[in-house]
Amino acid sequence: MITVALPKGSLLKDTIRMLQGAGLDFSGFLDSSNRQLQIVESSGRAQGLLVRAQDVPVYVEYGQAQLGIVGYDVLYEKEPNVAQLADLGFGSCRFSVATKKDGPYRSALDLPPHCRVASKFVHSARRYFQSIDLPVEIIPLSGSVELGPITGMSEAIVDLVSTGRTLKENNLMELEVLFESTARLVAHPLSYRLNVDNLSEYVDLIRQQVLVVA
Amino acid sequence: MITVALPKGSLLKDTIRMLQGAGLDFSGFLDSSNRQLQIVESSGRAQGLLVRAQDVPVYVEYGQAQLGIVGYDVLYEKEPNVAQLADLGFGSCRFSVATKKDGPYRSALDLPPHCRVASKFVHSARRYFQSIDLPVEIIPLSGSVELGPITGMSEAIVDLVSTGRTLKENNLMELEVLFESTARLVAHPLSYRLNVDNLSEYVDLIRQQVLVVA
Structure with a gap:
């Protein structure tokens, strides 16, 4: 099961929409009554972590999440050791x-x-x-x-x-x-290289979403 | 005119109450329709700056505010160059x-x-x-x-x-x-030593408030 770190705040809605397009449904995080910061997707193939935007690269860098979505501004500020895989186009x-x-x-x-x-x-x-x-x-x-x-x-x-x-x-x-700055898809470098849990499949699906939107 | 830095968030209500006791009314910051981060007190003797708790010592350190109220946790973390004048007792x-x-x-x-x-x-x-x-x-x-x-x-x-x-x-x-940790009253060291705008008068009044409450 892969883990995806999602950013709280202004990027969340578009992040969830894009992940939905790639077959990962984390819309539970949009439910205002939700207090959970960690939810397993209905298919059971992935779990989502809802964290502060600045913390997304931390979870990905430490391998606690294999994928994350975060603004380029955060990456530019922190220069974390993560693989930048796609410009998602939103949140500009x-x-x-x-x-x-x-x-x-x-x-x-x-x-x-x-x-x-x-x-x-x-x-x-x-x-x-x-x-x-x-x-x-x-x-x-x-x-x-x-x-x-x-x-x-x-x-x-x-x-x-x-x-x-x-x-x-x-x-x-x-x-x-x-x-x-726009939202970026980032990955834990080693997990991405070793293609842990078929990570590249999700990456491809998310990249296709970018093309659909563009 | 002195400037007081007030912390947004959990300490704000008690901060305003305590300053009111010392004759400085910043209750305008509690008005939910207020978007102002800088208000002049009705008597015109003081102005208030509403800032993030972590930023209170920054404004005081740079002399932009002569007084500030902030949790001891922030002072312990940042070790700013400010004078710690009183333990206000609330926000523990x-x-x-x-x-x-x-x-x-x-x-x-x-x-x-x-x-x-x-x-x-x-x-x-x-x-x-x-x-x-x-x-x-x-x-x-x-x-x-x-x-x-x-x-x-x-x-x-x-x-x-x-x-x-x-x-x-x-x-x-x-x-x-x-x-x-509790809320503390801090001052810009030089302004305090030189007693700019009769700063010590306000400090005494705030200290008396602590005794009243205790």
């Missing part, structure tokens, strides 16, 4: 540098050296500013990053932007898009 | 090592060397196992840590326990209590 958002709309900056390179940048994605933010050779101080926040520029704690933020509503409401604007 | 919970109820372990020292321990509090967990001289591998999870022992990914977890309901539901039991 931008990973951006943003700052105050009425501020003096029009690109990331305009930011003053050694300024402060708040982010939930400390590692990704640091990598980006290193790549443009701008020394900045990253302030690690775990939520409501937009408060950084509003309170004056930071000049800019690095965050995920989907609709742009939060930025707009807080009078912020995107300076630079670092990359576009 | 235990920081514990737990494992499967039907497992072979009856104390933390029974755990096998190099076993895996899942935790949201990586730094605190590491410090604890170093203090008992037991080498373990800490698996960083961001939520639903109880899945660690259930899925077999880890032998034990280190987590906050308040009612014990989650442990019970997942057939886990506490092996060891590392410490008891």
Whole structure:
């Protein structure tokens, strides 16, 4: 029996739809009365683990799940030791540098050296500013990053932007898009190479789903 | 005008009650229709920032807030550079090592060397196992840590326990209590020492509240 790690939150609905198309039904996780984090699929061929998006690569890396679905942003931040098998196309958002709309900056390179940048994605933010050779101080926040520029704690933020509503409401604007993120299919490298429990069959079925949708 | 960082979540209600007792009314944050993360108190003497509990010490450390209220667990994990001024007495919970109820372990020292321990509090967990001289591998999870022992990914977890309901539901039991956590009043060290905006007056009023409650 294979185990699939599913991400809680915004990617869950599309994840379940895509797995259903591949013959794996985990729609029980969408039931609002459900408190189970671990359910066995009706056919008994697979079990699902419902975990935080950031934890999906952890379960896959440790081989506790053979497959997982997670946003590229999480993979970029954590650089986990997992096999990236497919871009699933949904859950698309931008990973951006943003700052105050009425501020003096029009690109990331305009930011003053050694300024402060708040982010939930400390590692990704640091990598980006290193790549443009701008020394900045990253302030690690775990939520409501937009408060950084509003309170004056930071000049800019690095965050995920989907609709742009939060930025707009807080009078912020995107300076630079670092990359576009979408949901990815990942696998435990060894399980995938050894084709444990016919893993490749599920991978093929999920890949076909991507083509159907596209 | 001073700024106070208030923690979202389980400590918010008691935090607001205690600040009200000290003459600072941030009850607007309890209004379910409120989307503001920053409100100025009716008297105009103070502003409140509503942030994630883990971010409270960040705002205080950077001087963006002169005062903050946060659980001791967060302070123990992050060791931020803030002044700890008072134990506020509420929000008490235990920081514990737990494992499967039907497992072979009856104390933390029974755990096998190099076993895996899942935790949201990586730094605190590491410090604890170093203090008992037991080498373990800490698996960083961001939520639903109880899945660690259930899925077999880890032998034990280190987590906050308040009612014990989650442990019970997942057939886990506490092996060891590392410490008891309660809400603490913290201040920006320099602002406190220089008594910016009569900070010490608010600190005294909040301390009196603790005595009233106790």
